[in-house]
Amino acid sequence: MPQLDVLFEYVADGVYLIDPETSNIVWCNKAAHQDLGFERHEVLNHSVLSLQKDVVGMPQWQEIAEVIRNHSPYTFVGRHVHKSGGEISVEVVTTHFEFNDDDFFLSVARNVNKRVALEQEIISHHQSIWFALNEASDGIWEWEISNGKVFFSPQLKTMLGYGPDEMDPHITTWSENVHPDDRAHVIKILNEHIHGLRAKYDAEYRLKNRNGHYVWVHDRGKVYRRDDQGNPTHAVGMVQNITDQKFMQFQLEALAANDVLTNLPNRREGEKQARLQVALSKRNEQPLCLAIIDLDHFKSINDLFGHQKGDDVLVFVSDLFQKTLRSTDLIYRWGGEEFVIIFPNTTIEQARQISAKLHESFQGAQWENIGVTPMTFSMGISCFPCLEADFDVLIKNADTAAYLAKEQGRNQSVFAEKS
DSSP states (O other), X not given: OOOOHHHHTTOSSEEEEEOTTTOBEEEEOHHHHHHHTOOHHHHTTOBHHHHBTTOOSHHHHHHHHHHHHHSSSEEEEEEEXXXXXXXXXXXXXXXXXXXXXXXXXXXXXXXXHHHHHHHHHHHHXXXXXXXXXXXXXXXXXEEETTTTEEEEXXXXXXXXXXXXXXXXXXXXXXXXXXXXXXXXXXXXXXXXXXXTSSSSEXXXXXXXXXXXXXXXXXXXXXXXXXXXXXXXXXXXXXXXEOHHHHHHHHHHHHHHHBOTTXXXXXXXXXXXXXXXXXXXXXXXXXXXXXXXXXXXTHXXXXXXXXXXXXXXHHHHHHXXXXXXXXXXXXXXXXXXXXXXXXXXXXXXXXXXXXXXXXXXXXXXXXXXXXXXXXXXXXXXXXXXXXXXXXXXXXXXXXXXXXXXXXXXXXXXXXXXXXX
């Protein structure tokens, strides 16, 4: 028998010398018998059949022995029996060799209990994370970039109104249901991440559900696997339904942009839009008129009937203006009883005609419905190109013209002259 004691005594893994014919243990090092809870001499009374729980009976051992002879070294994963009755997960690498005309198998058994436990923990941890992400979101997706195949989680399908066996698992199922107005931007963000120009994919957009309606989603993802050349092969992400939050956002934005009483754009929002319209008219060399309207004797309404009646009048006249004006005209509340109107692509003559219609609408209005006597307004109008195409210039001249309309008797419109 080879004298291997000194050579293998301090090896950390268990080393066994085995008789290929009988599977008996001929020799073992210290790590081998200590791992099993035996003394050395106790192990020598065992065989592979008695120590290895996954090798049962001589026929199976003979088949394994034949494989070892023909495919040395041979790796086998199994379970060794511990003296206490427990078991140890082992990875055994066996080599066939001859010594003094005798055959031997030299097996090196590594205790992989910790590794197996760690692998199971990782699997369990991975499942727990996947479950947590799935439950914390409204859906998860996983995309095989090379072939376009996409896994859509059941929660994602439910969010969009589909059953568990519906939704073709392909990237086009997603892309074709992104709102047409959002699609180019979303695809651009995704491609920039895929090509390394963004650290992650993060987008808010509208996604069509089974009924043809759109829901707002917050979609986040990241490439998690690449090939040997560094090309992305797999990406994973999660989707959150943010429709309610979006509608609340839009409502808040509307409140911030609109006058609370009349629901017209407020002065800040209206002026922003008006400046854009003036700049657009100047760039396109199109005519534009700007008007300031001041309700006549409005203070007497508040004095006689109170501010609630004054509010009723403001709501009434706002509705009257909107019904009379063209769809392209912009009206906003400037403050108090004053309003500003922008007439895009409108000449002075056309503005005169619109002004006349507005005065007629006030004359024919059913003022008795809100319990006040018929009201009138004074309006000042300034126009481009008669005046410089600058919002501040136009509104200053329109304000001066409105003042003149009141000075000249009210219930009339005055156009600002070039001088």
